[in-house]
Amino acid sequence: xxxxxxxxxxxxxxxxxxxxxxxxxxxxxxxxxxxxxxxxxxxxxxxxxxxxxxxxxxxxxxxxxxxxxxxxxxxxxxxxxxxxxxxxxxxxxxxxxxxxxxxxxxxxxxxxxxxxxx
Amino acid sequence: xxxxxxxxxxxxxxxxxxxxxxxxxxxxxxxxxxxxxxxxxxxxxxxxxxxxxxxxxxxxxxxxxxxxxxxxxxxxxxxxxxxxxxxxxxxxxxxxxxxxxxxxxxxxxx
Numbered sequence: 001x002x003x004x005x006x007x008x009x010x011x012x013x014x015x016x017x018x019x020x021x022x023x024x025x026x027x028x029x030x031x032x033x034x035x036x037x038x039x040x041x042x043x044x045x046x047x048x049x050x051x052x053x054x055x056x057x058x059x060x061x062x063x064x065x066x067x068x069x070x071x072x073x074x075x076x077x078x079x080x081x082x083x084x085x086x087x088x089x090x091x092x093x094x095x096x097x098x099x100x101x102x103x104x105x106x107x108x109x110x111x112x113x114x115x116x117x118x
Numbered sequence: 119x120x121x122x123x124x125x126x127x128x129x130x131x132x133x134x135x136x137x138x139x140x141x142x143x144x145x146x147x148x149x150x151x152x153x154x155x156x157x158x159x160x161x162x163x164x165x166x167x168x169x170x171x172x173x174x175x176x177x178x179x180x181x182x183x184x185x186x187x188x189x190x191x192x193x194x195x196x197x198x199x200x201x202x203x204x205x206x207x208x209x210x211x212x213x214x215x216x217x218x219x220x221x222x223x224x225x226x227x228x
Contacts, residue, residue, distance in 0.1 A: 035217070036218075044205075044207065044219060044220075044221050044222045045156070045158075045164065045207050045219045045222070046211075047209070047216075047217040047218060047219060048218060050215055050217065052215055057215065058218055059215045061216075062119060095163055095164070100215065101211070101214055101215030104166075104169050104170075105154055105166060105169065105209070105217075106166045106169070106175060107166075107167065108163045108164055108166070109163065111143050111163055
C-alpha cells in the first residue's frame, strides 16, 4: 500500500525557514518522481515543485523559485521541501504526492500546515 | 505562465450527466499536456481520478470518464451520485514538467 506522510508543518515568522518532510512507503521511491502542491485556506490547488526522476531536474513554480528547494534521500525514502525567505502568502497546506515529469501523479499525502505570520 | 481555466461551479441533478472542461490559455489542450483530473472533498486531500486525459485509476468510479474535445480536456460524470459533490481540479503539464492547476469546479448534486 502506497503511503505518503508529511511532517514539519509549523508556525513561522515572515523571512523564516522551514523544512517539510514526506515519508514514502509502498513503492520504489528511487524510481518515482515526486512533487509538492499547496492549498491556501479556501483556495485552489497550486503546484509548487517537482523532482523529475526522468532527468533528475528539480522544477519550481515562479512564486517559489529561488526560495524553495526540493530534495530527496533515497536511503530514507523521504522527500523534502526546504522553504526559505517565507512570506505570508506561503501560508497553506502543503501536500506531497507521487508524480512529476516522467511519473504519473497518483497518490497524495494528507498534508502539512505551514503558517507564516508575525 | 499559462493559465488553466475551468467552470467555477456546476450543478447536476441526481442521476444526471454533467461535463466539466479544462482549457489552456496557450491554445488547444492535447495529450502532450498529460491532462489530469482530481477530486477533492471538504477537509480531505485530493484524489486522482483521470490521467493522460482518458485513463482511470483503479479507484475511479466507472461513472467518470475523460476525453479531449473541442480543444479542451473534458471530465464527464454520468449518473451523478450524492457522493460526487466535491471540487474538481484539472492539471496540465507544460514545457516538460511545469504543472499548472485550473481554478477548480465546485460541483453540486441536487
